[in-house]
Amino acid sequence: MNKELTLKNRDLNWLGKAFGDNSLISPFKLSQEEEFTAGDKKRLIDIGVIGEDNNVKADYFPMLDILSGADGYIQVVFSRGPVMAKKTILTKKDEKVSLIYKADEAVINMPSNPYGMVEYLKDFMGSSKLTGSDLSLDEDAADVLTFAVIADLYKREVLKAYAAEEVFVCPGFKKQDILNSVNNIRANSQSLSYHVFVLNSGFEKFTIEKVEEILNSLISKGLIKREEEFYMLQGDALLFAGNFLVIENIIEVIVGQVKDDKLFRSNFLLIQAGPLDVVYLEKSDNKIFLECMSSLNAQTLLSTVLSEKPNII
Structure with a gap:
């Protein structure tokens, strides 16, 4: 009853x-x-x-x-x-x-x-089976933060062109610009890099050598390319950034478990920028997992988590 x-x-x-x-x-x-x-x-x-x-x-x-x-x-x-x-x-x-x-x-x-909250969220998220991008990353947290910074820089340039009613042409970003951005993450819920920063509980300051190392790693994975002194997104990464312009919904899921009078916690984020554009973010050890998923799959995930008993130890 x-x-x-x-x-x-x-x-x-x-x-x-x-x-x-x-x-x-x-x-x-x-x-x-x-x-x-x-x-x-x-x-x-x-x-x-x-x-x-x-x-x-x-x-x-x-x-x-x-x-x-x-x-x-x-x-x-x-x-x-x-x-x-x-x-x-x-x-x-x-x-x-x-x-x-x-x-x-x-x-x-x-x-x-367990399904009441998911039913409530459907009205905001929609229930599409489609995704706007197939991007999936399971990389060192610093690599994911750098990628998110480049995506945010790209978004800023796109929105500036839209506002000025200009044809968008993005030449890419210099290494020093990326370094400045990665070391100055602002509290902005519209920034993907801010959510990565918070999920990782912050980062130590990056050096120019560290940024260069990460950029070379992102190039090797086909996420970015270099033309002269400029770094720019390509492939699924470019498609993702072009779709993920305005964040509409943010869902944080926190799971806690008590054992021997100690509290253990784990959490993940679902961030949505449109009916086809949901990204899943979770930290594990020193890595951050970023994956695009459909809004329907996101709701299925929420239903599963809410219906199970916390077990994170």
Whole structure:
């Protein structure tokens, strides 16, 4: 039987005291302590969460027990300009609840619906089976950042030509321009290189020798070419950059798992620039995996992750 419960944030801290030892990812433990009044207690009694003796009633105990002893979570954060949505699924062994925060309230559902968020995202993403590019990279993080910088430089030149109503001709970019850009990543959600930078938790400063080494590596993989002193995209990389001009949707998926009172986390990004242009980004060790996929495949991936138990250790 589906059960939904809406609690005030101050209720969470107070109810957590009834369970004693809450896990380190429990909403009971993470919620800020606020004044809990007699009126708040009466409200919980009226909706059937607790009795007059302050004990949690049997109907809601399983749901709140998962919140208290959560051993894993899956969180999806969607943003599209001013539109933002966030959903969290908490697990305790094989049991799950979903949690959505709204202003000063938390809406809890048991059992969780792993497909509700995906259905919501369909309206924004579309459901095409097609991709605008077949680009796929599994390279050292510094190589992917440099590639993303070149793609961003290319995008800037394209958009400047569009704005000036000029025929676009891109001669490529000099090594020094690439070095300056890779060492000065700005906080800009429209920048692919910014998302790579954040995913990698930053980078050490690049030297001109390091950039040259990476550019030669990208040339060997057929992603860029050199003409005199200019480096330019080619093949699937050029097609990708030409399609990925304006980022519309950003979806971050974070998976957490508690073991021996320690929290382990993993995350990936889905970034969409059009109905056919979705890119998947994930870091593993010192590498970053970048792959283009269809919006339908992206939604299938989200459904799979949300329906499984976190297992990242």
